[in-house]
Amino acid sequence: MASDNAAGTTTESESFLKALYMGHIEDDLLFPFPEPAPDVKETVDAFVDACKDFYAANVDSVKIDAEHFFPRDVVAGFGALGAMGMTIPEEYGGAGFGATAYCRTMEQIGPLDSSAAIVIGAHQSIGLKPLLLFGTDEQKRKWLPDLATGKLVAAFCLTEPEAGSDAGSLKTTAIYDSSTDEYILNGTKQWISNGGFAKFFSVFARVPGAEGEKDKHKEIICFAVLTNEDGTLPGLTRGVEEKKLGLCGSSTCQIIFENCRVPAANVLGGKGHGFKVAVETLNTGRTSLGAGSVGGSKWMLKLAIEHATQRRQFKTRIADFEIIRHKITKMAAETYALESMVYLTAGLIDRGITDYSIEGACCKVFGTEILWRNINEALQISGGNGFMNEYPYGRALRDSRVNMIFEGTNEILRLFVVLSGMKEVGDNLKEVQSALKSPLAERGILTEYAKKRMKGVLTKDKLSKVHPSLAPEADQVAHYAGVFANAVDTLLRKHGKKVIDKEYQHERLADVLIDLYAQIATLARVTHAIGKKGEEKALGEIEIARWFCHVARRRIVGNLKSLERNRDELTTRISDRLYEAGGYPYDLWA
């Protein structure tokens, strides 16, 4: 955590946003805005083209949705195409895609059929991830090649009826049987994507009393559970397919374990580390959900513009009405900001930054909510047509709704991005406090944060590399980044450990953080665009950035003000009364 660099030029944390919490704007991580290597771009473009041809001939999206079934031969086709092994390293039979390549592919193929995106995404983003991240070389050699070809399809089994957001409270047990060197699994996993046909399950269970009483999370352990070739395994039952609001073609069911025996050699990540395996798996997978939202948003924007420029009312293209202009511009500006955020994050991952959990969560929250709004606006612009099932909006709404629920609900992720950042600051605060107690402490051992804190000011860091044409925006963002860091610091000092429960504030801080990150990514991207094509040709992008930063700033100001002046106490009292009444207690006619 603490930098051991006496000059203090290195950061306390590799994560861009963790550094932001500490009052740093790590310019070096933003400029130049990451670009894919030419050969990566060529490969991904060629693969996306191949996928589009494959989809056109084999994926009947309407039928898949209507029949609530994803044809198994299409899954096999994905395997032959290479879509199931994108992220698996070449040495294990995959294509070794980095984050940027994977995100771009999911962005492009996601909107073609959301159920297909789940088959591919649940397999790679979560299902096989524990093996990829934590498997031994032997385990990887054994299973990854078949996962890469789709011969094995993977699923991720964490959620249980009693353990959703609070995954650490899971109840499925794993009891060790020394006579056979196996674990015996018992418990029920719920809403498992690809559950109906997967043959490789990453399963999280609890070894009761394993690692002492103190940390219940330490009891959790992750297993690779493989079925026989025919998909059966003694002690493993697949539940009936859920009837869902959306993603109807994707398979979602319970996986029930009753005395299911798993070899001890199938433990992934070692005993006592299962919770870490789950958390890291989810942390690394979220950026791609943001990328899928980029693809969906571009599609919606295209439909909205097509309709708005063709439909005439009052003898005028509806596109020319200012309310419609505003909708379209907002859709585009948010899409641009999101695209910038996702590919900045992916670029950071590809350059070797290992801690990107906050950035990934921001991409997921920002992306899934933008996509939802964009579909809603595109539908609205379509008028009554938008409500008709022969148009794609209704299905898009249904399919995209769950994005805000799975892979960490957006509420939980808002808490996560704030509490992870606060933890960083809190650790450093202790240092400040002890340093202040012993004024002779050698300053060299203090972190940058502590030094600044002792001087009484947090950041005056600037976004110095942003192109001058966007200087007002860059100054504004840097200013509010400083205000944000100070606000977090103040909150921590005020509440100490109790800060964890201050969710009214966390929600505001999370939204400020997301808006800051979105603006920073946007400004870095536009600066890069200006460098490449000149100010004149980049004008469209410059103006989009100005527009977005203006709106984001207003939101930030509002949220920051509300940290101090709000009606939170009223909120608590009002909701208490409502809970007490069990419904709406103020019926006018009562």
Place this chain on the structure above:
Amino acid sequence: MNHVVCIAYVPDTDTKIKVGASGTSIDEAGVKWIVSPYDEYALEAALRAKEAKGGTVTVLTYGPAAAETGLRDGLARGADEAVRIASEGVGEADSLAVATLLAAQIKTMKADVVWLGNKGVGTDAQLVVPMLGELLDLPHVTLVTELDWKDGSVVAHREIEGATEIVEAPLPVVIGAQKSKAEPRYASLKGIMAAKKKQIAVKKPADLGVDIASMSGANAAVVWTKLELPAARQAVKLVPADDPAKAAEELLRLLREEAKVL
């Protein structure tokens, strides 16, 4: 058996074509390029023949560096080698100039079957197949949907108006492929990755001993003088159906007098 498949890299059939400033060529800005669909059938047939009987498949194109993406696509689907005849610095080349360059390159290779799409989408001239046959002094068969192999010859099914014509030709032979039941395969990600590692040989017209200046640009046998987009389609005309009898009468009148189809 060695197969040479000539591919053309052409504007995507979905692309909205705009005429360029010169008025004789298309505006290439924003155009997406693809391997001409008929050439894909040719490549598929060659790959299947190779899989069944062994040998090699080489993809060959005449075009700019960007056309190498098309060659890579061929390599990704399973071709072994790729050659590009560079068009850089060459004026507008007509079918004869292209066929001359392809023939000069093919003469340096040991080809048993030279495959092409029956036509390149875009210009649709359908000239290169017979021209190649002539220039290479080989038999050629056009509109081929299916090929059977014999010792030293091929039996080709030609799709003609209302019938299938079956012809036999000795090897080596030039084949113009028509759409067929053998649907082109997709490049797999594995194939794409492997193709990246392969070298594409680049030849200049001079390397092939062709004096291209004498037969291209203003010296070409066929010169494009003007390119025009078809007239925009007229808006749909709706006949109000409040009174069905009257509507039918009006419809009949329109079909007779305006559309002149009756």
